[in-house]
Amino acid sequence: MSLIVQKYGGTSVGTIDRIKNVAKKVAKTKADGHDVVVVVSAMSGETDKLIALANAITETPEDREMDVLLSTGERVTIALLSMALNDMKVPAQSFTGRQSGIITDTAHTRARISTIDAGRIKKALKAGKVCVVAGFQGITPESDVTTLGRGGSDLTAVAVAAALKADFCDIYTDVDGVYTTDPNIVPKARKLDKISYDEMLEMASLGAKVLQTRSVEFAKKYNVPVRVLSSFHDVPGTLVTKEDKSMEKVAVSGVAYDKNQAKVTLSGVPDKPGVAAKLFGKIADAKVNVDMIIQNVSKEGKTDMTFTVPKTDLKKAMPKIKEAAAGVGCKKVAVNEEISKVSIIGVGMRSHTGVASKMFQALAGEGINIMMISTSEIKVSCVIEQKYTELAVRALHDAFGLEK
Numbered sequence: 001m002s003l004i005v006q007k008y009g010g011t012s013v014g015t016i017d018r019i020k021n022v023a024k025k026v027a028k029t030k031a032d033g034h035d036v037v038v039v040v041s042a043m044s045g046e047t048d049k050l051i052a053l054a055n056a057i058t059e060t061p062e063d064r065e066m067d068v069l070l071s072t073g074e075r076v077t078i079a080l081l082s083m084a085l086n087d088m089k090v091p092a093q094s095f096t097g098r099q100s101g102i103i104t105d106t107a108h109t110r111a112r113i114s115t116i117d118a119g120r121i122k123k124a125l126k127a128g129k130v131c132v133v134a135g136f137q138g139i140t141p142e143s144d145v146t147t148l149g150r151g152g153s154d155l156t157a158v159a160v161a162a163a164l165k166a167d168f169c170d171i172y173t174d175v176d177g178v179y180t181t182d183p184n185i186v187p188k189a190r191k192l193d194k195i196s197y198d199e200m201l202e203m204a205s206l207g208a209k210v211l212q213t214r215s216v217e218f219a220k221k222y223n224v225p226v227r228v229l230s231s232f233h234d235v236p237g238t239l240v241t242k243e244d245k246s247m248e249k250v251a252v253s254g255v256a257y258d259k260n261q262a263k264v265t266l267s268g269v270p271d272k273p274g275v276a277a278k279l280f281g282k283i284a285d286a287k288v289n290v291d292m293i294i295q296n297v298s299k300e301g302k303t304d305m306t307f308t309v310p311k312t313d314l315k316k317a318m319p320k321i322k323e324a325a326a327g328v329g330c331k332k333v334a335v336n337e338e339i340s341k342v343s344i345i346g347v348g349m350r351s352h353t354g355v356a357s358k359m360f361q362a363l364a365g366e367g368i369n370i371m372m373i374s375t376s377e378i379k380v381s382c383v384i385e386q387k388y389t390e391l392a393v394r395a396l397h398d399a400f401g402l403e404k
Contacts, residue, residue, distance in 0.1 A: 042073025268331030
């Protein structure tokens with residue numbers, strides 16, 4: 001007998017029929033002799049509806065109240081799924097974030113999990129029940145409701161699996177695994193049987209939508225085996241696990257892209273100690289993540305700085321960026337939103353040479369100019385014009401023979 005944590009996203013529970021379908025999959029897992037904890041998201045579109053309601057009331061809803069509002073979406077799903085299971089004579093009990101013992105910090109709308117006291121879940125499992133847990137939410141030590149940010153249900157599932165020492169955490173989605181790249185762009189993209197935590201982390205952070213970044217970090221930290229599976233098709237998925245030697249035989253495992261990028265260039269920045277700290281300190285105050293940073297060669301004590309931020313954060317970040325730029329005597333701030341980032345990922349890069357060169361040659365062969373470059377041990381990323389994104393992905397997938 002294994003303990004399996006299953007997670008179903010909004011699409012998987014988007015209608016009553018789909019909730020009943022999930023109940024059947026859960027019932028089969030239970031009938032196969034496994035203990036089951038199910039983590040669910042809100043029904044697809046429900047979170048957006050709740051946000052729209054809040055925006056109809058006020059343009060600036062308080063984060064604390066938004067958490068109270070948004071946490072109701074998952075409560076609906078856990079109740080309905082528990083009802084469906086009980087109706088099938090499979091004993092089930094629903095658990096909110098509070099009842100699941102998920103304690104977070106106080107950062108409303110983007111809380112981080114501190115601890116999980118899974119005592120109530122363990123007691124219900126011992127009684128032979130399926131535990132249906134609300135994803136995306138927890139409570140502060142003062143009992144205020146918090147949410148974990150978009151994709152937080154993945155994080156809930158992995159964190160609960162870690163707390164329970166589950167044998168597997170199965171993430172059910174509308175895709176049937178992790179592919180070498182987006183199959184919508186490259187139809188011959190290949191599904192991977194397994195991928196390392198580090199590779200999955202890079203792919204998630206670089207634009208792949210299959211798993212949420214924080215959930216992969218958590219899985220790696222607590223060595224939780226994660227399987228990415230389809231909610232709609234009973235086929236083998238992709239195992240996300242610790243690295244083994246066979247993974248290093250392949251230089252590149254996948255190609256990712258991200259169109260949610262904006263490039264900001266500050267011209268005429270004084271080239272002296274402390275300036276960069278001032279600039280990026282102000283941006284950090286706006287809770288905006290800066291990705292790639294390039295500083296040009298200094299001329300007459302002045303330099304240019306270019307960096308990228310998520311396009312969705314640009315409006316929030318610009319007042320801070322302009323304030324910081326003025327504070328250090330910067331002459332000009334320019335923004336380019338028509339860019340994207342394409343990346344190649346693979347743990348094999350550590351032991352293979354010429355990978356970056358091959359990437360640059362593939363892009364050059366298609367006449368694609370590279371604006372910025374960033375590298376790590378297992379990835380190379382390039383910022384390019386957004387209109388060339390799909391062409392770049394196809395060229396890189398072909399160049400590294402990822403369909404084989």
